[in-house]
Amino acid sequence: MGDIGRRIALRRQQLGLTREEVAARAGTAPAYLQYVEDKPAAAPGTGFLLMLANALETTVAELRGGGADLPPGVGRAAYHPELLELDPQECRARLSTHGVGRVAVSTPHGPAIVPVNYAVVDGAVVFRTAPDAAPALAAGTEAAFEVDHIDEALSQGWSVLVVGRAEHVTDPAAIQHLADEARTGPWAGGDRELWVRIAPERITGRRIQVR
Amino acid sequence: MGDIGRRIALRRQQLGLTREEVAARAGTAPAYLQYVEDKPAAAPGTGFLLMLANALETTVAELRGGGADLPPGVGRAAYHPELLELDPQECRARLSTHGVGRVAVSTPHGPAIVPVNYAVVDGAVVFRTAPDAAPALAAGTEAAFEVDHIDEALSQGWSVLVVGRAEHVTDPAAIQHLADEARTGPWAGGDRELWVRIAPERITGRRIQVR
Structure with missing residues (x-):
C-alpha cells in the first residue's frame, strides 16, 4: 500500500x-x-x-499529503479586512460540541500552549489527559483555553477564548457522565484517564472578516 | 454578487x-x-x-462557506495513533517562514491565548501588533508561542512550541529589516506598527501520527 x-x-x-x-x-x-x-x-x-x-x-x-508539514495561514492579508467582536452566544456556538483547542499552562520549563481534544459538556470545556502530561498542569489555576478557525481561502478567521478555573474531575459519577457525553477521545491515544474541566467565567471572541 | x-x-x-x-x-x-x-x-x-x-x-x-464556523478537529481518534517528539531541526522546519501562530499573554482580565500572523526572521519569531492589543503584552515576559497543524483527514497533527524572552523592537534600522524580511502582514489590518520579537530559548514539538 x-x-x-x-x-x-x-x-x-x-x-x-x-x-x-x-x-x-x-x-x-x-x-x-x-x-x-x-x-x-x-x-x-x-x-x-x-x-x-x-x-x-x-x-x-x-x-x-502536501502541505501537512507547514503551519496554516501562509496567505497574504486581504485587502479590506475588518476585525469584529463576537458576542458570547456566537462564541458558544463556535465552541461547538467538540474539536481541537489549546490550553495555556505553566510548566517547570516555562509557559506553554498545548493542543487538546476537548468537548463541551454542560457548558464547560472538558478534556482528558495523562496525570504527567502538560495539560494536567492547568488544574487548580485560572486557565486560558482557545479555539480558532483559520480560513486559508480568504485570509480570514475567528478565535474564541475561554477563561475560567480549571479543576480535576475526581467524582466517579461525574467522570462517567463526561465519558458518556464527550464525543471524542484524545487523538494522541494511550492512557489519558485524567479529566480536566474548565468552568467558563469569561468567553470572548473575535472574527477577521473580509469586506 | x-x-x-x-x-x-x-x-x-x-x-x-x-x-x-x-x-x-x-x-x-x-x-x-x-x-x-x-x-x-x-x-x-x-x-x-x-x-x-x-x-x-x-x-x-x-x-x-460551510464548516467555517466550526473549530477544526471534530474527527474521531484514529485506531493506532502514535505520539512522537520532534527534534529541534524538524520544529524549525515546521515553523517555516511565516503563518498563523498563537501567543500566551497575561492580561488585566486574566490569562489569554491570542492568534497572530508571524514571520521567522533571523531565527526569531516576530509579529506586528497595536500597542494596546493583547499580543503587545507578551513583551518583557518569558513568552510561549505555538504553531500547529491539524490534519482533519487523518485525525493526526503536530504542534511546535517556542519559549523565549519577548521584547518590543524599537530600533528603526531593526524595524526596517523586519519589515523587509517578513512575508506577511496582520490579517486583522489596521494600524499595527508595534513589532514584537521572541528569541527562542527552547523549541519543542510533537506529532500525532497514525500507524
Missing part, C-alpha cells in the same frame, strides 16, 4: 464508510478504488482524485 | 490570479466564471465547483 492508498483507507475508516460507499459517492468502481488503495504504483489522475477527495470530504492536497 | 461569487473572487485576488488564469486552470470559460462570480442566482454544479476549488487550491466546502 502506498502513501496515497494509506491516506484514502484511513480516511474511509475515519468517516465510517465502506469502500463500496466511497466508490458510489465518487462515481467510480469499488474495484478501481481498491486498486488505488492497494498498489503503490497506481497513479490516479487528477479528475479521479478530485471526485475522491470530495467523497472523502477532504482536499486533493490532503490526500497527497 | 452572491456569497459563493464573493469567495471565488477574493480567493483569486489572494492567489494573485486573473479570472482568465483561474478559468484556464479549471478548464472552463472565463465568461462562465464571471457569470458564477457575479450572479447570486448562478447555481454551479458540483463537478464545476470541484474543478474550481482545485484551481483555487481550496475545497468545495470552503467555497460554499
Whole structure:
C-alpha cells in the first residue's frame, strides 16, 4: 500500500464508510478504488482524485499529503479586512460540541500552549489527559483555553477564548457522565484517564472578516 | 454578487490570479466564471465547483462557506495513533517562514491565548501588533508561542512550541529589516506598527501520527 492508498483507507475508516460507499459517492468502481488503495504504483489522475477527495470530504492536497508539514495561514492579508467582536452566544456556538483547542499552562520549563481534544459538556470545556502530561498542569489555576478557525481561502478567521478555573474531575459519577457525553477521545491515544474541566467565567471572541 | 461569487473572487485576488488564469486552470470559460462570480442566482454544479476549488487550491466546502464556523478537529481518534517528539531541526522546519501562530499573554482580565500572523526572521519569531492589543503584552515576559497543524483527514497533527524572552523592537534600522524580511502582514489590518520579537530559548514539538 502506498502513501496515497494509506491516506484514502484511513480516511474511509475515519468517516465510517465502506469502500463500496466511497466508490458510489465518487462515481467510480469499488474495484478501481481498491486498486488505488492497494498498489503503490497506481497513479490516479487528477479528475479521479478530485471526485475522491470530495467523497472523502477532504482536499486533493490532503490526500497527497502536501502541505501537512507547514503551519496554516501562509496567505497574504486581504485587502479590506475588518476585525469584529463576537458576542458570547456566537462564541458558544463556535465552541461547538467538540474539536481541537489549546490550553495555556505553566510548566517547570516555562509557559506553554498545548493542543487538546476537548468537548463541551454542560457548558464547560472538558478534556482528558495523562496525570504527567502538560495539560494536567492547568488544574487548580485560572486557565486560558482557545479555539480558532483559520480560513486559508480568504485570509480570514475567528478565535474564541475561554477563561475560567480549571479543576480535576475526581467524582466517579461525574467522570462517567463526561465519558458518556464527550464525543471524542484524545487523538494522541494511550492512557489519558485524567479529566480536566474548565468552568467558563469569561468567553470572548473575535472574527477577521473580509469586506 | 452572491456569497459563493464573493469567495471565488477574493480567493483569486489572494492567489494573485486573473479570472482568465483561474478559468484556464479549471478548464472552463472565463465568461462562465464571471457569470458564477457575479450572479447570486448562478447555481454551479458540483463537478464545476470541484474543478474550481482545485484551481483555487481550496475545497468545495470552503467555497460554499460551510464548516467555517466550526473549530477544526471534530474527527474521531484514529485506531493506532502514535505520539512522537520532534527534534529541534524538524520544529524549525515546521515553523517555516511565516503563518498563523498563537501567543500566551497575561492580561488585566486574566490569562489569554491570542492568534497572530508571524514571520521567522533571523531565527526569531516576530509579529506586528497595536500597542494596546493583547499580543503587545507578551513583551518583557518569558513568552510561549505555538504553531500547529491539524490534519482533519487523518485525525493526526503536530504542534511546535517556542519559549523565549519577548521584547518590543524599537530600533528603526531593526524595524526596517523586519519589515523587509517578513512575508506577511496582520490579517486583522489596521494600524499595527508595534513589532514584537521572541528569541527562542527552547523549541519543542510533537506529532500525532497514525500507524
